[in-house]
Amino acid sequence: xxxxxxxxxxxxxxxxxxxxxxxxxxxxxxxxxxxxxxxxxxxxxxxxxxxxxxxxxxxxxxxxxxxxxxxxxxxxxxxxxxxxxxxxxxxxxxxxxxxxxxxxxxxxxxxxxxxxxxxxxxxxxxxxxxxxxxxxxxxxxxxxxxxxxxxxxxxxxxxxxxxxxxxxxxxxxxxxxxxxxxxxxxxxxxxxxxxxxxxxxxxxxxxxxxxxxxxxxxxxxxxxxxxxxxxxxxxxxxxxxxxxxxxxxxxxxxxxxxxxxxxxx
Amino acid sequence: xxxxxxxxxxxxxxxxxxxxxxxxxxxxxxxxxxxxxxxxxxxxxxxxxxxxxxxxxxxxxxxxxxxxxxxxxxxxxxxxxxxxxxxxxxxxxxxxxxxxxxxxxxxxxxxxxxxxxxxxxxxxxxxxxxxxxxxxxxxxxxxxxxxxxxxxxxxxxxxxxxxxxxxxxxxxxxxxxxxxxxxxx
Amino acid sequence: xxxxxxxxxxxxxxxxxxxxxxxxxxxxxxxxxxxxxxxxxxxxxxxxxxxxxxxxxxxxxxxxxxxxxxxxxxxxxxxxxxxxxxxxxxxxxxxxxxxxxxxxxxxxxxxxxxxxxxxxxxxxxxxxxxxxxxxxxxxxxxxxxxxxxxxxxxxxxxxxxxxxxxxxxxxxxxxxxxxxxxxxxxxxxxxxxxxxxxxxxxxxxxxxxxxxxxxxxxxxxxxxxxxxxxxxxxxxxxxxxxxxxxxxxxxxxxxxxxxxxxxxxxxxxxxxxxxxxxxxxxxxxxxxxxxxxxxxxxxxxxxxxxxxxxxxxxxxxxxxxxxxxxxxxxxxxxxxxxxxxxxxxxxxxxxxxxxxxxxxxxxxxxxxxxxxxxxxxxxxxxxxxxxxxxxxxxxxxxxxxxxxxxxxxxxxxxxxxxxxxxxxxxxxxxxxxxxxxxxxxxxxxxxxxxxxxxxxxxxxxxxxxxxxxxxxxxxxxxxxxxxxxxxxxxxxxxxxxxxxxxxxxxxxxxxxxxxxxxxxxxxxxxxxxxx
Numbered sequence: 001x002x003x004x005x006x007x008x009x010x011x012x013x014x015x016x017x018x019x020x021x022x023x024x025x026x027x028x029x030x031x032x033x034x035x036x037x038x039x040x041x042x043x044x045x046x047x048x049x050x051x052x053x054x055x056x057x058x059x060x061x062x063x064x065x066x067x068x069x070x071x072x073x074x075x076x077x078x079x080x081x082x083x084x085x086x087x088x089x090x091x092x093x094x095x096x097x098x099x100x101x102x103x104x105x106x107x108x109x110x111x112x113x114x115x116x117x118x119x120x121x122x123x124x125x126x127x128x129x130x131x132x133x134x135x136x137x138x139x140x141x142x143x144x145x146x147x148x149x150x151x152x153x154x155x156x157x158x159x160x161x162x163x164x165x166x167x168x169x170x171x172x173x174x175x176x177x178x179x180x181x182x183x184x185x186x187x188x189x190x191x192x193x194x195x196x197x198x199x200x201x202x203x204x205x206x207x208x209x210x211x212x213x214x215x216x217x218x219x220x221x222x223x224x225x226x227x228x229x230x231x232x233x234x235x236x237x238x239x240x241x242x243x244x245x246x247x248x249x250x251x252x253x254x255x256x257x258x259x260x261x262x263x264x265x
Numbered sequence: 266x267x268x269x270x271x272x273x274x275x276x277x278x279x280x281x282x283x284x285x286x287x288x289x290x291x292x293x294x295x296x297x298x299x300x301x302x303x304x305x306x307x308x309x310x311x312x313x314x315x316x317x318x319x320x321x322x323x324x325x326x327x328x329x330x331x332x333x334x335x336x337x338x339x340x341x342x343x344x345x346x347x348x349x350x351x352x353x354x355x356x357x358x359x360x361x362x363x364x365x366x367x368x369x370x371x372x373x374x375x376x377x378x379x380x381x382x383x384x385x386x387x388x389x390x391x392x393x394x395x396x397x398x399x400x401x402x403x404x405x406x407x408x409x410x411x412x413x414x415x416x417x418x419x420x421x422x423x424x425x426x427x428x429x430x431x432x433x434x435x436x437x438x439x440x441x442x443x444x445x446x447x448x449x450x
Numbered sequence: 451x452x453x454x455x456x457x458x459x460x461x462x463x464x465x466x467x468x469x470x471x472x473x474x475x476x477x478x479x480x481x482x483x484x485x486x487x488x489x490x491x492x493x494x495x496x497x498x499x500x501x502x503x504x505x506x507x508x509x510x511x512x513x514x515x516x517x518x519x520x521x522x523x524x525x526x527x528x529x530x531x532x533x534x535x536x537x538x539x540x541x542x543x544x545x546x547x548x549x550x551x552x553x554x555x556x557x558x559x560x561x562x563x564x565x566x567x568x569x570x571x572x573x574x575x576x577x578x579x580x581x582x583x584x585x586x587x588x589x590x591x592x593x594x595x596x597x598x599x600x601x602x603x604x605x606x607x608x609x610x611x612x613x614x615x616x617x618x619x620x621x622x623x624x625x626x627x628x629x630x631x632x633x634x635x636x637x638x639x640x641x642x643x644x645x646x647x648x649x650x651x652x653x654x655x656x657x658x659x660x661x662x663x664x665x666x667x668x669x670x671x672x673x674x675x676x677x678x679x680x681x682x683x684x685x686x687x688x689x690x691x692x693x694x695x696x697x698x699x700x701x702x703x704x705x706x707x708x709x710x711x712x713x714x715x716x717x718x719x720x721x722x723x724x725x726x727x728x729x730x731x732x733x734x735x736x737x738x739x740x741x742x743x744x745x746x747x748x749x750x751x752x753x754x755x756x757x758x759x760x761x762x763x764x765x766x767x768x769x770x771x772x773x774x775x776x777x778x779x780x781x782x783x784x785x786x787x788x789x790x791x792x793x794x795x796x797x798x799x800x801x802x803x804x805x806x807x808x809x810x811x812x813x814x815x816x817x818x819x820x821x822x823x824x825x826x827x828x829x830x831x832x833x834x835x836x837x838x839x840x841x842x843x844x845x846x847x848x849x850x851x852x853x854x855x856x857x858x859x860x861x862x863x864x865x866x867x868x869x870x871x872x873x874x875x876x877x878x879x880x881x882x883x884x885x886x887x888x889x890x891x892x893x894x895x896x897x898x899x900x901x902x903x904x905x906x907x908x909x910x911x912x913x914x915x916x917x918x919x920x921x922x923x924x925x926x927x928x929x930x931x932x933x934x935x936x937x938x939x940x941x942x943x944x945x946x947x948x949x950x951x952x953x954x955x956x957x958x959x960x961x962x963x964x965x966x967x968x969x970x971x972x973x974x975x976x977x978x979x980x981x
Contacts, residue, residue, distance in 0.1 A: 011937075011938065011939060013937055013938075013939030013940070013945075014939060014945060017939070017945070017949070018945075018949075021699070021949055021953075024725070024726075024729070025722075025953070025956060028721065028722045028725040028726070029718070029722060029956075031299060031721065031725075032717070032718040032719070032720075032721030032722045032725075033718035033722075036299070036302050036303065036717070036718075036721060037717060037718065039303055042312070043312075043717070052718070054312070054313070054716065054717075055311075055716050055717050055718030055719075056716045056718050056719065056960060056961075056964070057311075057313040057714070057715055057716025057718075057719060057960075057961060057964055057965075058313065058716070058964065059313045059314050059315045059968065060312075060313070060314060061314060062312040062314050062369075062395070062397045063326075063337075063343070063367075063369060063397070064337070064338075064339075071322060071323050071324060071328040071329065071330070072329075072330065073322065073329060074322065075323055077319045077320060077323070078974075079319075079642075079974070080642040080974050080975060081642060083981055122981075175484045175485035176484050177481075177484060179484070184484050184485065185422075185482045185483075185484070185486065185876065186419065186422040187422065187878075188421060188422040188423075188424045188876075188877070188878050189424060189878045189881050191351075191352050191353075191356050191422065191423065191424055191425060192422060193350075193351035193352070193419030193422040193423065194418075194419060194422060194486065196418075196485070197350075197351060197417065197418040197419030197422075197486070198350065198351070198419065202418050202485060202486075202487045203417060203418045203487065203978060203979060204981060205350050205374075205417075206974075206976075235322040235349075235373070236321070236322050236329055236332075236347050236349055236354045236373055237329055237352075237354050238349055238352060238354075241352040241354065241356050242352070244448070244449070272930075273931055273934075276685065276686060276930065276931075279743070280686060280689055280736075280739070280740075283735075283736070283739045284736065287732055287735040287736065287739075288732070290735070291728045291729065291731065291732060294728050294789065294793060295724075295725050295728050297793065298721070298724055298725075298793055298794050298795065301794070301795045302721070302794070302795065311713075311715065311716055311717035311720055312713070312717075313713065313714060313715070313716050314713070315968050315970035315971060316970060317970050318970070318973045318974070319974070350976075374563070374973075374974070374976055375561075375563055375564050375976050376561050376562075376563075376564075376646060376650070378711065378801075378802055380801070380802065380803060380869055380871060381869075382869050382883070383867070383868055383869045384799075384869075385798040385799040387711055387798045387799065387801045387802070388711050388713070389709075389711045389712045389713065389801075389802075390713075391646055391647050391650070391712060391713055391714055392563060392646055392973040393645075393646060393647060393714075393968070393970045393971040393972070393973045394647055394713040394714045394970075394971070395713060396713035397713070408883070409869070409881070409883050409884070411869075411871040411874075412871065413801075413802035413803065413871035413872055413873075414561070414802055414872075414873070415490070415557050415561075415872070415873040416564070417564065417976070417978065418486055418487045418490065418555070418978075419486070420486075420490075420873065420874060420875075421486055421489075421874035421875040421876055421877075
């Protein structure tokens with residue numbers, strides 16, 4: 001059987017299958033792109049060609065723009081570039097700037113007061129919090145004043161410097177039942193994810209700070225502020241949603257857990 | 266073992282009858298899809314619309330203060346929701362019973378999705394895109410709204426709640442222009 | 451071929467262990483796992499082995515066997531075949547090691563913007579490229595045979611085999627482009643953003659037709675092994691060919707039915723894909739008819755009478771007969787579930803619930819894998835120079851697989867209807883809405899355990915064949931009209947492959963180009979397991 005026959009229109013198989021496939025395709029295109037969309041008011045709002053385009057997936061606006069709502073919270077856009085911060089020159093500049101911070105945050109970024117440790121903190125965390133202080137999205141009379149004196153490059157340099165320091169805690173976390181429940185498994189029905197899912201022990205969500213070794217009073221205080229809504233610089237209320245369902249005992253328990261990780265084993 | 270044209274013709278005829286039956290079943294399924302598409306209010310989210318994922322919390326429709334349930338100027342009930350690792354915002358959504366509710370949602374980071382209880386309110390939330398769809402909740406009560414697409418290590422804890430209120434109770438609570446939710450203050 | 455099968459089945463058994471562990475830890479029988487990441491790590495490994503490694507190796511091994519047995523010529527390119535095999539092994543080891551280290555808990559569907567370690571993706575790429583070597587060898591061998599036998603009809607087994615190879619090649623391009631063009635640059639740190647919507651569309655290109663690539667060996671077995679094994683004839687060789695070409699044309703350009711609930715694809719394309727998905731159910735329905743008719747031939751040759759009485763006359767002690775019946779039962783349920791999934795609006799109720807997981811375990815893990823077992827059992831005497839495997843243990847193993855699969859998946863479908871979401875490491879069964887779902891998960895643990903026993907028995911049977919000097923020659927089924935030549939359209943692939951490509955352009959061209967051009971669709975990468 002000559003092979004040319006396969007592609008020839010004379011071959012009945014070729015004729016029928018091509019014709020029926022083309023027919024099926026055209027029919028379904030007509031139904032899917034012309035008939036069905038033109039029956040729906042919002043698809044057909046711009047006429048037939050508009051309906052075809054919308055059915056094809058050309059992006060358009062599907063709701064009337066409501067009154068513009070101004071965002072009152074953080075204005076910081078967390079960018080992945082903020083997570084790379086190992087430029088030596090920046091670290092050097094940051095070290096100089098950090099001399100202003102040692103009073104509360106410790107000489108090497110490990111504070112002996114209730115101010116948070118900054119040593120080894122993820123750089124984008126420091127950048128975001130300083131920018132939020134500067135804009136007023138996060139409230140603190142001391143920090144707002146200090147942050148407003150910093151230029152954008154200063155903030156980046158400080159972040160690079162602190163990120164380069166060794167972290168406060170030295171003991172690794174093992175994942176067993178001895179950990180507080182909220183830390184390792186959270187509580188799904190209260191929509192409390194496990195802390196380890198975002199705060200760097202198992203995985204880290206961009207902008208979520210490293211917590212191990214932080215002062216206990218600081219952690220408990222911040223969770224309480226998130227719970228009451230007093231602290232509002234978390235984007236789309238992510239930490240407020242977490243803290244809202246936590247009881248006083250749970251706040252104390254997780255704060256204690258993270259704070260005692262500073263002890264070297 | 267040649268059986269001749271007789272048996273071969275019988276076999277071909279049987280095959281042809283079956284093939285016609287099969288095509289008939291398929292045509293019926295497609296017709297059902299078309300009829301449902303024409304007459305059903307709830308459709309899969311096929312209204313393509315893009316949004317800038319980076320500035321969701323800064324400006325535009327999905328800033329925090331604009332999320333939740335609202336009654337639009339034309340009377341439509343609209344729920345705006347943002348999904349992120351690992352919560353929906355607002356985590357408690359209020360909707361009226363027996364009324365078409367339009368959902369508009371997007372993701373702030375990974376691909377999420379949700380289904381409401383045992384209803385057919387079900388969508389994916391893809392960062393960069395807005396999902397728009399309409400659903401009606403016939404019975405009042407509280408439903409669970411889990412995230413159903415793996416979005417990271419905390420996915421199993423991502424459960425929101427939907428409160429379906431009787432229509433008059435919803436009307437009395439809703440004020441035009443304000444955003445309603447059942448999140449305890 | 452033996453190497454391919456052994457690696458496939460050992461990996462399969464390990465993955466079954468993981469699967470059962472997963473079922474157990476998320477059931478009410480076990481406290482919530484202390485580190486949820488371990489669960490997702492296991493799911494990634496289970497899916498990667500069951501979805502990428504095992505079926506590819508089975509298809510390749512079976513394909514090489516068909517090439518030699520059906521075309522009756524030694525395999526051309528044996529060294530290339532081994533090269534492809536080792537590439538696959540290297541890829542599997544790389545992906546498995548990376549996953550085991552917790553660096554790639556992204557699940558086997560690896561949806562961006564979540565990104566794992568580059569080594570995982572490179573491992574998957576190697577697996578796919580290794581399989582492309584097999585595709586090329588299938589075409590090379592077929593061409594050589596055609597030259598030696600001009601104008602002859604390609605044996606049905608080889609016809610289906612090459613159809614499957616061509617289908618796999620074309621469909622793997624989707625995920626391959628997604629990995630090479632989008633994911634690897636992000637994973638290697640070359641870019642900080644990725645087009646998540648486009649990645650899902652490209653993955654859907656592969657995601658549906660890959661299941662037909664998995665299905666081809668089983669259907670080839672239906673048409674070319676089962677009738678002979680039960681002492682009958684294939685009712686219609688031509689219908690077999692029609693089914694294979696319909697699969698070739700319609701399997702791939704329908705992937706957007708996996709994206710019905712996605713916001714980045716327009717309603718028009720979703721509808722067109724739904725209609726064409728309806729078309730791809732046709733070859734299965736044709737196959738059910740043809741194989742049932744073939745089985746009836748065997749029954750009547752054994753003296754069966756009456757419109758239904760012939761069923762009793764079938765050789766039920768024959769494991770192949772048993773497996774076929776069990777496979778058809780699972781295919782019936784799984785196919786019905788598939789029809790629901792494909793019906794655009796009905797999909798909304800069950801999208802991403804546990805119904806989906808129940809469905810594909812039933813249809814693939816059940817109907818298809820049980821035929822993989824039959825293929826192994828039938829080929830084993832040839833491959834290991836042994837006697838036919840003992841019928842008693844084989845029947846027991848097949849029954850256990852069937853029972854385990856039904857117990858595993860039937861409650862699973864139900865709990866999906868009750869709204870249980872997918873891919874969670876644990877559930878709070880104390881909540882009144884979730885408490886009624888608890889029993890279904892316990893049932894699935896029991897079903898999974900039965901499957902585990904069956905898988906171990908499977909390996910044990912294969913590991914201890916009784917050697918013999920001269921194994922019985924392997925033959926394929928003969929059709930009722932063996933001398934009737936196939937029409938040239940059912941003997942060559944050009945037309946059908948061309949149709950598949952043309953449909954791809956129509957069904958996928960615009961969505962891909964369109965989404966690629968949307969600036970807002972490029973969103974920040976989210977590293978999983980690292981920063």
